[in-house]
Each structure stands twice: as structure tokens, then as C-alpha cells.
Amino acid sequence: MNMKLLATMASGFEAITKKELQNLGYQVQIENGKAYFEGGLEDIVKTNLWLRSGDRIKIVLKEFEALNFDDLFEEVKAVDWDRWLPLDAAFPVKGRSVKSQLHSVPDIQALTKKAIVDKMTTVYHRRGWLPESGSIFQIEIRLVKNQAELTLDTTGESLFKRGYRQEHGGAPLKENFGAALVLLTPWRASDPFCDPTTGSGTIAIEAALIGRNIAPGLKRHFAFEKFPWFDEQILTTARTQAQQQILPSGDLQIQASDIDGSMIDIAKLNAYQAGVLHDIQFKQIAVKDLQLTNDNGFLIANPPYGKRMQAQTQARQLYQQMGQNFEKLSTWSKYYLSSDLEFEKFYGKKATKRRKLYNGALRTDLFQYWGHPTYRK
Template sequence: MNKLNIVATCTFGLERALKREIIDLGYDIDKVEDGKIYFKGNYNDMMKANLHLRCADRVLIFLTSFDAFSFDELFDKTKDYPWENIFDKNAGFNPTKITTVKSKLYSKRDIQKIIKKAIVERLKNKYHTKKLNEEGAYYQIIVNIKKDKVSLFLNTSGEGLHKRGYRENALKAPLKETLASGIIELSGYRGDRPFSDIMCGSGTIIIEAAMKAKNIAPGLNRHFAFENWKEFNKKEFDLIKTQAKENIIPAPIRLLGNDIDYKAIKVANENAKKAGVDDAVAFQKMDMREFRSKKKNGTMIVNPPYAERIGEEKEVIKLYKDFGKVYENLEDWKLFVLCAHPLFQKHFGKKADKNRKLFNGNMLCYLYQYYPNKGNK
């Protein structure tokens, strides 16, 4: 695995943010697709990507692609790939995530069985054995089939990269850490200006912004799938992590989070401590309607309640209207609002300067972007 085709995946709509992150890490982009950024590197580069990328969902290794219009073709072309270059005779493996779009092959269960069988047959022939024990290193194979084109990947991350290790406690419908970081990246925030979330919930947005401000690699406190592989070099990875820890800096400014719920503030403080940013954040129980700031050139990112989450449309509408009044007093602040309510702009009282489609889980949302001196004076 010296020369790898590395693929970082992300939520649809965050491709621009992820592309910028990869370039900042020092890599050239090969290709951009919906939810995927391709670049080349070696094994160490793959480990660095897992450790440092903030808005990537997973880091994959692209293996091969081919057309398959039948299960026989799927079997034969999968079997043609030199799996023995990756898996030894004791390796465990399985297609764990399968997507199929506009293709003749659509039964995920059958696709999984056939790919597994094809790899087993190939390895049995190559290793001259009648049975594979699969008791060694375990590999997850990702399968994408779109318009009859099959693409196979290895999942180097394991669990999604939003699993940072700091959010053991969360409130209902929490925002994914990777989505929060993607929005922060799109906002242009670099950690040197005032930052606030006045409906912070369990504190995800504030904590992710503080980790960026302190240059804390988001993967420092978690495990990755590649750590169980035969190729894994613990000394190299320990060195990469040591360098990441040495690059952590004090936050130049304290980031502010407010919420009306005392329980949310308690959870946010606990999460911030686990993330190593409790020295860079301040959480306070406060109704967002009371928020005021004399600071200039700040950034505010908010994921307000949607009607589906509160259950009362009138309450949501009043919240958005009052939120609009709060923003009127923040003339020099940029504002980014992730919201699924179709009439947010109407009730907020201002049309966004820009908006972008994003998905919070399976829910379609819009990121409404407001800039200073454009209608909020």
C-alpha cells in the first residue's frame, strides 16, 4: 500500500470545505464527486487524513471499478482483482456498506454475498487452501454501484469520523461533529475572532470551533480500523500523533455558547472538558433573546430548533422572529444558520445573502448565510 488512491467522503454539500482541508494538509486534488474527494498518498498520508480531517465522514482507499450488468459479471470481475495483495490467508473481510443507484443490480444482500464469495474463491485458489479462517486483521469493504458501474473501497476509518470520543453525553437530535466542522470551515472562521452559538445545545458547534482555534486534531482520542491491519506501523502513527499534539496552541480568544436549558449547559461543559477545550470556551445558561455583544467582526453559527423537534409551530415562529431582532444588534457579525424549516427566512425577517443545501442526517436543511452591512443594520 505504498501508492494509494485515497478518498475522503463527506455529507453532500460539504465538498468545498473538505477540498480546502485536504489542500491545507498539503495534498493535490485528483477528482471531486458528490460526497467524495480523491487524492493520492501513501500509508502515512492515509493515517494523517484520518487524524486531521474535520469534516470528512470517512477516509477510504479506492481499489477498483468496473461495469457489471449481472451477478455473474459482478462475481467474475470482483474475483479478477488481486485481493491477495491486501489480504493474507487469515484476514477477515466483508462488504459492510453497499449503495446502489440506477443500476440493474439492486439487491444489497445478494451483492454482499456475491462479492464475499468471489473474494473467498480468489484467496482460496491463491493460498491453496480449502478454507479461510478469517481470524486475522479485519477489513471493511465499501461497495458503490451507480449506473451499473461498481466501485470498491477499503474503509480505513472504521466508525464514522464524527465519533471524536468527547461526546459521550448528548441531547436529543444532536448535530454531527463533522457537519458542524464543515459549516465552520465554510464560514471562514480561523479562531482569531469572536465566536458564538446562542442556542448551543450540548455544545458541538462551539467545541468544534474551539478545537480548530487550538489546532487540535479531531482524531486524537479515537481508534481507527487501520490500526488492526497487518500493514499498520505503530511507531509511525505514534510519531504522527506526537507531532499533532506538539502543534496544539492556546486559543487566542474565548468562544461563547448559550442555551436556555441548564442540562444542555452542563452537558456542553462536560463535553468541552473531554475534548480538551474547556480553557477556550464559556457556556452560560441564558435565553438567546438576552444576547448582546460589544465585540466586533464576530462569527455566529446556530442550529436552531425545527418545528419537528419542538412540536409547536407557533413557538418556532416566535423564536425565529426574536432571533432576527437579536441579530439586528450585531451589525459587524457574520451569521450562519442551519435550519430545516422552509419558512425560516420569512420569520427571521431577512433574506440570506447566500444559502446552501446540506443534510443533517437524512433531513434536508439549508445553511443560510448572512454577512455584515448587507441588510442587518
């Protein structure tokens, strides 16, 4: 059963997710925040299990033009809903409308729901009522310039929920965001790596998972597991294969440090749950005192922005310390995520490249300072 599938991701990470999907063997079409590809049940399992930078994997059930509510109702009703939803399915409907004639999202959602109920009651010979007591089948209807896209989510909780985070600090970075930051760099498992403001450890842990080829979805469950038409053996086989592909511990050179000792304790607990505690050297130390003695490394930091966590003056003082300490590491490439658009001024040097990213709704820039490695195979 070949289907049109859709991976969603944070704006700015489209190229990263596209490359991941290509590496998994798919031909990919990219749009803003979305990557389309084709596949069957095995591919739904594989992408949910292995995609590091994505948010969700959805099945595209139908695409059509919707200029009025009659069009919307009839097009949705025409879907073979009994192929996807069992009689007792709970099927909440999310809606979105951008630059479309149908712009009332509550009305779009309600009418989509009514069309599904109409079809289901006809097929299952019920009288206008469905129990919705079973598993959740999250439906979404998105209208962009009058073009409707009807999807079924296979993931459940977003893919950033890896299942290893037990504790986090005040403003944690999502796991898929941390992984995407690592994937944006040319870092390889044989290269030194450092996160000097590690907080709850997300960036370093994601680097270790990449370095040891551990599937990010190995410790979690997915919505598709409760779909009656899904063959659970596919997931069992995929998990076994993923387990066999994990590389042994001991070869990675990943350092993670923070000035706050309680955060280091939290980061260690998260790393333990992720199965990579012995792949990361944790240390409580201030940025200004951190000494990195290796060559040709990669440093990724998500320092406090000075919005909620610290006063802006303190955050900018930290940027200054980073510039003074890390810019002398000429063979290292440095990547700093900050919502302070004046970061370069306080760091003391203009970035090689800036990349605009959104951490949730917050506009952030990734300030990239490329090093000059002495030797790279």
C-alpha cells in the first residue's frame, strides 16, 4: 500500500529533514515546514523511528480545491473513511486556513468532522452517532490559497519526545531542534565536540545518539501502534534492526559543561536514560574557565538569551567571555544560537554565516564561526 507521506519540521530545518529522508532512501519534495515522500507501512515505521529533526509523520489522505463549504463537505465525505478509521475511533479534527476563502477555522473543523461522521454512520449503519471510545486518529485539514490538504497523523506526541528526558531546566531546547543543530554542521563521530552551556544536556545527548547511530525513536511509542490496520510485526522487526545497528560506546569525544552543578546532575540523568552517559564527559565549569585542548573540533552552544532566564547584561557578558575564550580555537568551528540579534557585537567578531531559525515562536539566529581545521580526511 503506497501512500503520499508528509514529514513536518520547524521552519528553517527543511533542508536538514530533506537530507535525512534522502539518506533513508526517499525522493523528497520540500515546502515551507514540510517534506513530502512516498511509502508504505514500513516507511511510516522507519521514518518515525529514525527521523531526528522532524516533528511528525502524516499520511496525506486527500488534496482538493475548496472554494466553499459545500465543496469541503463533499470532498471530505468522499474519502473511504472506513479504510482508515474503525467504528470506535476517536478522531479529533485540527484545522488551519491561510489566504483562503474559507477562513473560519472552527467552522472548517466542525464541517470536516460532520462530513466524516456522515460517511462513517452510513458505512457502519449507525444513526448519526459514533462512540469515539477507541484509539485516537488525529485528523488535520489545512487550507492554503483554497487548496485543502487532509491528513492523518501517525506519530502521536511530537517526535521531539524521545522518551529520555526525565528532567529539564527553565527553557529547554527541544530534542529534535538540538539534533538539527548538530546535523547543520559537518561534525563527524570522530571529531571533538563541545557544548559549553549544556543545561539539561540536549545538544550533547543528541550528538551522542548520532555518533553511535542510535535511532531517536527507539524508546518511545507512536500513534500508529494502535491503528487496527497496522501490522505490529513491522515495528518489532524495525526496532530489532535498529538495535543491531547501534555502534559500541567509547570512541566519542563529546564534552558538555555548565556553570550550574544542578544542571549537570540533570544532564547526566537524561544522558543515562538515553543510554549515552558514558559517551559524554560532563563538567561543572564556567565558560571563561573552560579549556579545550583538542584540535579540529565543533562547539555548539545555546546560551541564555537574557529574556527570561537571566538579565540581558549578564547574557551579553557571557557572549563576551565566549568570544574571548573560544575565538583563539582557530581549528574549531563554533555555532551559537541566540535571539539577541546583537550577539556578534558582544562576542567581538562577525559571524561567517547567520541562519534564521525559530525556537518555537521565538526568532533566533544561529551565528556560525567556521574554523580552519589542520587536517580532515
